[in-house]
Amino acid sequence: MKLALGPVQYFWPRQRMWAFYAAAANWPVDVVYLGEVVCPKRRELRLEDWLEIAAWLEESGKEVVLSSLALLEAGSELGVLRRLCRNGRFMVEANDMAAVSILAEECVPFVGGPTLNIYNARTLQVLAAQGMRRWVLPFELSGATAAGLVAAAPADCPCEVLGWGRIPLAWSARCYTARAEDRPKDHCDLACLEDPDGRLMSTREGEPFLALNGIQTQSALTQDLAPLLGEIRAAGVQVLRLSPQAQHMDQVVEHFAALLAGDPDPARLEALAALAPTGTCDGYWRGLPGFTGARHAGTVPTPAPAPA
Secondary structure, three states, X not given: OEEEEOOOOOOOOHHHHHHHHHHXXXXXXXXXXXXXXXXXXXXXXXXXXXXXXXXXXXXXXXXXXXXXXXXXXXXXXXXXXXXXXXXXXXXXXXXXXHHHHHHHHHOOOEEEOHHHOOOOHHHHHHHHHHXXXXXXXXXOOOHHHHHHHHHHOOOOOOEEEXXXXXXXXXXXXXXXXXXXXXXXXXXXXXXXXXXXXXXXXXXXXXOEEEEXXXXXXXXXXXXXXXXXXXXXXXXXXXXXXXXXXXXXXXXXHHHHHHHHOOOOOXXXXXXXHOOOOOEEEOOHHHOOOOOOOOEEOOOXXXXXXXXX
8 A cells, every 4th residue: 555645735834845845755655745725825835836846756756746726716726727737747636627627638647636526436437537547535435435436446546545634624715714813815814824733623612623724624633544554455445645734744654654564563553643733533434423533632642752
């Protein structure tokens, strides 16, 4: 099974983003997704910057995929999308049907992103005929559903599953972060730049509930499927996606790489769970409400610091 580093969902400053990918070039991941997928106002890096990062990641031996926006709202965004799809070198992860249309017109293969909502075999077959060569399971689908879809998918169209990361639940034309700051969306002053892991919301009882990330709403808990790698393999999944977080991402990748290599140490699962910002869950994969299996931060042992 391959390891993939998903696109950064958050708005990080330019220098932080460059430093993150400079480090990622040396991590044991096979695939790296690049690009802005949430908000077109996040312009710390432009397409030319992403292409430059993609080039040296490719030189480092990574398969690079450029990810498109999940929600387009203006004609100018369509122009950027066309340039992305026509980059002529790197595969594109299509996160909406506009990207699929352009890529199909260009007759270039693509990855079907999780927001394409591939819920049945017929959709898989239609998109495969348009050029889809890998697809990402929608986050809310179960392992049993994944197994059925994998069995129905073309042999040359493998499935990718989110193994680690806060779960993107919804996108909206409104910006929740701007609203929380009592600012109109058009004058948000890029408020989400202050939330490197999104803005945590809690219930009245003080339980973590959601994370607001601009126009995107995420789960507060991190989906952690590390204890279920055997089931994921048995379902026929060939790529496991790790969604970047602001801290400890190098350790997350290290633990998953070791587990995939067959490390039997159960303490590794505890150490991994302790790296989630708020806690972990695994309900969707098991066909249950997503927050099922919740382990909040502080309920798992904090790993000892590595020796100097």
